[in-house]
Structures are given as structure tokens and as C-alpha cells.
Amino acid sequence: MDRIIAHKVGTQGWYERMPxxxxxxxxxxxxxxxxxxxxxxxxxxxxxxxxxxxxxxxVVGASLGRRVxxxxxxxxxxxxxxxxxNDMTQAAFIVLSQELSGDDEYRGSEGISWAEAITPGQIPAFEAARRAEGMTNFTVHPAPAPGARVLMPVTYLGDPTPRRRLSYGFDMYSxxxxRTAIDRAEHEKRPIATGPIRLEMDRxxxxxxxxxxxxxxxxxGTGRIRGVLGAPFNAQVFLQSVIELEPVNDFAVSLYDGAVRPDRLLAQVGPAEGSDGQVQMPVMVAHRPMVLVVSPPAAPGLSKVAIITLALGSVVAGLLAGMAWLVARQxxxxxxxxxxxxxQASIRGVLSRELNHRVKNTLANVLSIIALTRRRNRDPSSPALNEFADALEGRIRALSATHDLLIASNWGTTPLRGVIEAELAPYARGDTVMLEGPDVELAPNDALSLGLAIHELATNASKYGALSVEGACVCIRWALYGADRVRVNWEECRGPPVPEQRQRGFGTELIERILAHELGERFELVFAREGVRCEMLLPLRSPAMFKMRAKRGEGADQL
Structure with missing residues (x-):
């Protein structure tokens, strides 16, 4: 545990230096x-x-194209x-215009007009003829410039409203x-649009x-131009008529003649256009290049999504800063x-070493007392006392040997093979002892119990069994028994025959008490004629039951 915390704090040391x-x-x-x-x-x-x-x-470009x-x-x-x-009159022209302009696609235009081509010398007769048709005050204007050879005054209107009558007599060739558009139309023999102009009716x-x-x-007959038909458009009204058929929500739509410049702006529908997200589309209006500009509505600052993002991000940033402060504090x-x-680990380490030392000293003192008592009270006529002293000394030495293993492992897990080898070390000669089994780790108390049990079996075998004669052997095998236990088998081979009638000794009772009562596991001891067999089960405990003590011991050594 100490090592884990030491590693954790070591990796976070810079937090403390720069909190x-x-x-x-x-x-x-x-x-x-x-x-x-x-x-x-x-x-x-x-x-x-x-x-x-x-x-x-x-969409708007397609609609504008259809309208044109x-x-x-x-x-x-x-x-x-x-x-x-050749005998067109104002009344006939009005009827002709009404017959042809019934489609909704003709909306946006200021009607249709006819301008007849005349020479300056024909002006008086031309004006008189128009006045005879009921167009009072018909006058060709402006006066022809010196050297002018052709005039094209507005002669008839398809829908002569009072406002449009202001165009009567206006010389469009002046x-x-x-004049540029008329000359081009005459040359190319097709409809041609003019550039930006001020309509005479809006004078x-x-x-x-x-x-x-x-x-x-x-x-x-002659192939000469007789005149021109004209379709006047107020650019703003024309563009609005297009937008009415194809709604574009809040987009700003502008129409420019040729280049996108303020002096070339023809019409604009919607709010003032901005450059952000602006789209320009070239369009042809009667063979004259124009540019349609569509701009999305200007966003009033940040979008709602961006505002929500910034708000949530600020909250998250604050929470992260708070958590980071808590981490630094931790x-x-x-x-x-x-x-x-x-x-504390240093104190525990000192106490643990002192306690182990005192336990070793205590066991050594007990052995010394037993040896001294036996020397002073040795009585050849009392073999039971000597046998008791030998048995007691052997059991204490068994505890001491196992205790040494536990000290070496800092009272952590102890290998089962190590416990058996430590107890059988005094009797291992050549092939007298055979060990077989996987690596298994035992808890400290279970290792002590196994050590005492193996000591009792080995003591009995050295006195009466396979360890008491040459050529015999003891086979100890162990294997996992389920997920939480290990089964240990003791078997003596080629030893002296075991008598059928024998007394129950203290060693048997000690093994039963240790394994059956203290450990709560099954124990079976059979005194067969060919040799003693013993089968015992030992628990494999979860390391959590004794791991803390082992870790503390390791931490104490490191510290």
C-alpha cells in the first residue's frame, strides 16, 4: 500500500510544486x-x-430567365x-397588345411600345398624323441633333396610362x-436589352x-429598319415580380448590369446585402450580360448553437478547473x-523485526530449557520422559523452521514446497523423499499448520516407517482441489510393515486438531500394512486476508 501511494504521489509531484x-x-x-x-x-x-x-x-435566376x-x-x-x-393605329396596337399579354409571365414590364423610324424632314407630317388619331400635344422630342439622319420617336403604347403617355414622341435614338442597343438589335436582328437608363415615363x-x-x-421590300418594338422595365418592379413567384425567405437579391459595382446596380430586393455568404450568378437578359447577387441575411452576432456551445463550454471549463484544483489538493x-x-511503516518495521527476533530468542530459550532440564533429570529408568522431551523439542523446531520461512516472505504467502522441504530437510538422503506438485502459495497460519503436520508425519516415519530403513521412500504429491483448496497426499513405500494393532499417539491427535478443527478441512490418516498414507486438504485463502500485512512489511523494508 505504501508503494502504491508513493508511486501515485511521485507522479503527481509537479502538482504540488505548481498548484x-x-x-x-x-x-x-x-x-x-x-x-x-x-x-x-x-x-x-x-x-x-x-x-x-x-x-x-x-431559383431566382431560372425564374428571371423564364420572365425575360x-x-x-x-x-x-x-x-x-x-x-x-402597314396601317397600324393606336387603337389597333392596344388591341394587339392586350391579345398577346395575357400570360402572368409578362408581369413586371411597363407594357409594349412601337417607335417608327423617320427622318428629321418627316417630323411635321408625323406629328400631324398622330394628333389626328387623337393624341393631342404629340410632339417629337428632343429636337434632332444637327446631322441626325434617323429618329425613332415613341409612336404607340400598348397600355397608354397617364404616366406612360409621358413617353409619347420621345426620340429613343437620341x-x-x-441608340447603342437599337443599332445592335438592327445588326444582329434579335431582341437586345439596353444598359441602365432612366425611363421617360419616370421623368x-x-x-x-x-x-x-x-x-x-x-x-x-427594302430591308431597311421600319422601327423597333420596345418593352420598358422598371428594374426594381421587374425583380420584385420575379421574387413574388419564387420566395427566397430573407435573402437579399440584387441585379447588376455587367459588373458588381454600386454605379451598375439596377435593382435590389430585401435587406442590405453583406459580403458574408454572398453568391454571384451571371445571367443573360436579352443577350446583355448581367449579374444576379444573392446574399443570406446577416447574422446578428453569433448563432444560437455557438452561444449555447460557449455557455456550456464555459461551465465545463469551470468544472474542469475545479476538479483540477481538487486533484492538486488531493x-x-x-x-x-x-x-x-x-x-508508521518505519515504526512497524522496527517492531516487526524486534518481534521476530524475540520470537526466535524465545523459541531458542525454550529449546535450551528443554535440553538443560533433560540433561539434569536424565533417568535411564524413565524413557517416557526422554521421549516427551524429544517430541516437544522436535515440534518447537518445526515451528521455528516454518517461522523462518514466514519471516523470509515478510509474513506474506509462503510456498507449499518450501514448507515441506524445510520440515523434511533432516531426513532427506538421496531418493528417500520425493516431492511432486504445482507452485502453490499458502497463507501464514496455514503454512504453520502444514509444517506441524509434516513434522509429525516425518517424526513417525523416522521412528517406525519409511524414513527408518534404507531403500524406502516417502512420496508427497499435491494438486489443486477446486478453486480454493489444495490436496496433499503423504505416502510411504517399501518401509517396515505397519502392525495392525497399534496405540493412538499424540501426533495423530495433533494433526487432527490442526487440520480438522482449526482449519476446518477434511483429513484422512490410514495405517496400511505397506505404509502410512495421509490425505489432507488445505485452504487457499484470498490474499486480501493477509496481503496488507505483507505489503506493509515490504514497504517498511523499502522505506
Whole structure:
């Protein structure tokens, strides 16, 4: 036990030298692990938000593409109908527009318009014709620049609301963004979108930028451009119409023309976008490259999972620091206990050695008294007294021999073979004694009892049995009997015949008392004619019954 505590305290010695190191280290390590887990959790949350933003961008991009394709198809269909008619009026254009715009996919547009291509010299006649159709105050504006050869004023509107009528007569070829898109549409003969522009119908009031999609219309005879169909869009309204069909929860959705820059922003739906988890997706709007940006909602600080992680981690770190402090305190107490145990073990060691020495001296004194008494009172006419003295001396010597074995093992387990060899040492000559059996350890008291029993059997054999003549032998065999006992067999061979009629001696009674009464085990002694046989059972006790004493003895020796 002392050695175990000494080893334990030895491994914890640095706790005592630095009592605060372990609690602080435990707290710091636990908090670092908590922070790492919280950081990992936040990264996972951000990754999930980014994946959700990517999925939302795909959905919105697909919906926007469908909406633009619907409007370009609308423009193409209108262009095909207009190619067959040269006498289009405002009323007929309104009917044509209403017939083609019944699909929900056309939502988000400011209707459809027709801008006829004219020359500066045709302006007065063109204005008069429009006023004759009931469009009072129709005026081509702005005035054509010097050297202008072509004008494309807004001629008809598919749905001429008061707000949209502000576009009547506006020369779309006069503005650079519109003119560039018209020239490209004429060259490529397909619908083309403009860049960010300010719609003429929003003149004089704050509004988001817009854009138009132009579809050119050509004269079949000359191949020259007759004019353009235009679909004006307020970019903010258009993007909102897309989002209404494909809800994206709290994500911010923005549409940029070409590059993601503040001056190229067309529309934005949702809260102000942040860069964390932002997803950019290129889209084509009528063959003009634009960028759709989807941003997840900005997290207000840490996520709930991270907050809970930090709270629980702080609690665990505190508990670990407390436990570490208790361990350090226990180490100090163990060292104090070790010092006390060392002192007690030293005292026990001294007392044990002194007691063993005195027992040996006492046994030696008893033997001396017996020898002195026998010398002074030797009477040839009294053999019984001499026999008693010899028997008593032999038994005391047997106890002394076994006692020596117990001292050598510090009163721990004693080998069964050693006990038998010690008792038969005076009689072992050549092959007179045969021992056979496994290694078995006996408790101290059981070793003493076995020693006395073997001594009595050996004394009897040396007087009357196999040890009294040449050529005879004694065979002692032992084996485990179950899990908690050992069976020892004594058998004499080739010795003098054993008489059938004999008196029961003190030695037999001593063996029976020791084995049957004190140990509580079975004992069988047979005086067969060919030799004495003895079978005895000895208990194999749990080391816990005497291990403490042995450990203390070992610790005392080490200390």
C-alpha cells in the first residue's frame, strides 16, 4: 500500500510544486476547445447559408430567365404581326397588345411600345398624323441633333396610362444607351436589352433605373429598319415580380448590369446585402450580360448553437478547473499521508523485526530449557520422559523452521514446497523423499499448520516407517482441489510393515486438531500394512486476508 501511494504521489509531484498550473491549464484547454468548436459551428452555419444562397440564386435566376424569355417571345410575336400591316393605329396596337399579354409571365414590364423610324424632314407630317388619331400635344422630342439622319420617336403604347403617355414622341435614338442597343438589335436582328437608363415615363420623380428590350422590325421590300418594338422595365418592379413567384425567405437579391459595382446596380430586393455568404450568378437578359447577387441575411452576432456551445463550454471549463484544483489538493494531501505512512511503516518495521527476533530468542530459550532440564533429570529408568522431551523439542523446531520461512516472505504467502522441504530437510538422503506438485502459495497460519503436520508425519516415519530403513521412500504429491483448496497426499513405500494393532499417539491427535478443527478441512490418516498414507486438504485463502500485512512489511523494508 505504501508503494502504491508513493508511486501515485511521485507522479503527481509537479502538482504540488505548481498548484495553480493544472487548474489554469485545464480551464485554458477547455476554453480553447470550446472556442474551436464554436468557430467550427459558425463556419458550418456560414457554409449552410452560402449553400442556401446558391440554391436561391439558381431559383431566382431560372425564374428571371423564364420572365425575360416570355417578354422576348412577346416582342417577336408582335413583330411578326406588324410585318403584315402597314396601317397600324393606336387603337389597333392596344388591341394587339392586350391579345398577346395575357400570360402572368409578362408581369413586371411597363407594357409594349412601337417607335417608327423617320427622318428629321418627316417630323411635321408625323406629328400631324398622330394628333389626328387623337393624341393631342404629340410632339417629337428632343429636337434632332444637327446631322441626325434617323429618329425613332415613341409612336404607340400598348397600355397608354397617364404616366406612360409621358413617353409619347420621345426620340429613343437620341440617347446613347438606347441608340447603342437599337443599332445592335438592327445588326444582329434579335431582341437586345439596353444598359441602365432612366425611363421617360419616370421623368421628374425619383425611381430606380430601368432598361428596355428592343426588337427591330424591317421592311420586306427594302430591308431597311421600319422601327423597333420596345418593352420598358422598371428594374426594381421587374425583380420584385420575379421574387413574388419564387420566395427566397430573407435573402437579399440584387441585379447588376455587367459588373458588381454600386454605379451598375439596377435593382435590389430585401435587406442590405453583406459580403458574408454572398453568391454571384451571371445571367443573360436579352443577350446583355448581367449579374444576379444573392446574399443570406446577416447574422446578428453569433448563432444560437455557438452561444449555447460557449455557455456550456464555459461551465465545463469551470468544472474542469475545479476538479483540477481538487486533484492538486488531493496530491498535497497524499504527500502528507505518505509522510505519515512512511513514519508508521518505519515504526512497524522496527517492531516487526524486534518481534521476530524475540520470537526466535524465545523459541531458542525454550529449546535450551528443554535440553538443560533433560540433561539434569536424565533417568535411564524413565524413557517416557526422554521421549516427551524429544517430541516437544522436535515440534518447537518445526515451528521455528516454518517461522523462518514466514519471516523470509515478510509474513506474506509462503510456498507449499518450501514448507515441506524445510520440515523434511533432516531426513532427506538421496531418493528417500520425493516431492511432486504445482507452485502453490499458502497463507501464514496455514503454512504453520502444514509444517506441524509434516513434522509429525516425518517424526513417525523416522521412528517406525519409511524414513527408518534404507531403500524406502516417502512420496508427497499435491494438486489443486477446486478453486480454493489444495490436496496433499503423504505416502510411504517399501518401509517396515505397519502392525495392525497399534496405540493412538499424540501426533495423530495433533494433526487432527490442526487440520480438522482449526482449519476446518477434511483429513484422512490410514495405517496400511505397506505404509502410512495421509490425505489432507488445505485452504487457499484470498490474499486480501493477509496481503496488507505483507505489503506493509515490504514497504517498511523499502522505506
Amino acid at each position: 495553480r498550473a493544472l487548474p489554469i491549464a485545464g480551464f485554458v484547454l477547455a476554453m480553447l476547445a470550446t472556442l474551436l468548436y464554436a468557430y467550427t459551428t459558425e463556419r458550418t452555419e456560414n457554409r449552410q447559408r452560402r449553400q442556401q444562397a446558391r440554391a436561391a440564386a439558381s 424569355n416570355a417578354h422576348t417571345a412577346y416582342l417577336r410575336a408582335t413583330a411578326l404581326l406588324l410585318e403584315k400591316r 440617347e446613347i444607351q438606347r 421628374g420623380r425619383p425611381a430606380w433605373p430601368g432598361f428596355l428590350i428592343y426588337m427591330p422590325l424591317f421592311d420586306k 496530491a498535497s494531501e497524499d504527500r502528507a499521508s505518505l509522510a505519515w505512512l512512511r513514519e
